[in-house]
Amino acid sequence: MLLIDHVNSVELRPLRYQFAGTRGNRYDDNWLVIGGKVTTSEGGWSFADPALLTHEAREIADWLRGAAQGTVAVTQPDAEGYVSPDTWFNEPVLAFSLADRSEAGAVIRVHLTMEAAPPWRQGDHRVDIYQYFVNLRVNTAALLHAADQWDLALASFPTR
Numbered sequence: 001m002l003l004i005d006h007v008n009s010v011e012l013r014p015l016r017y018q019f020a021g022t023r024g025n026r027y028d029d030n031w032l033v034i035g036g037k038v039t040t041s042e043g044g045w046s047f048a049d050p051a052l053l054t055h056e057a058r059e060i061a062d063w064l065r066g067a068a069q070g071t072v073a074v075t076q077p078d079a080e081g082y083v084s085p086d087t088w089f090n091e092p093v094l095a096f097s098l099a100d101r102s103e104a105g106a107v108i109r110v111h112l113t114m115e116a117a118p119p120w121r122q123g124d125h126r127v128d129i130y131q132y133f134v135n136l137r138v139n140t141a142a143l144l145h146a147a148d149q150w151d152l153a154l155a156s157f158p159t160r
Helices: 054-069 140-154
Strands: 002-004 009-017 031-040 043-053 094-101 105-112 133-139
Touching: 002 133, 002 140, 009 133, 009 140, 031 054, 043 054, 054 094, 054 105, 054 140, 105 140, 133 140
Parallel strands: none
Antiparallel strands: 002 009, 009 031, 031 043, 094 105, 105 133
């Protein structure tokens, strides 16, 4: 899935299960290694990390469709400026929130933490979780296309 605007881009893709064979554990058997490639005005980087369970990964497409259709609420920073994501997962590596919505599309925040954070922010323990994010202004058709592409990429990774 590729989310891109005139300044930033975030590409996410499931690469493989964390463990090749099943182990009889519903968590270990279903961890997906997610690959990411990010480009911002600050710089670019990539990552690969076991960041999502199979069922969590499927939630992303639903969230993108909700953002496109206007059923996801816009999230504003709180009084201290902290931005809470709308959807987050077991591993606090990726999360999503909606910064703005219009008839033409939406501004999506892709929160990138820990292993997915940019190299210049990794290891900085003063950084609050989920507070590094990339804003992407994406039209409605592109959001729906990204959701479809994410579903297609996940088809090779059923729940085991």
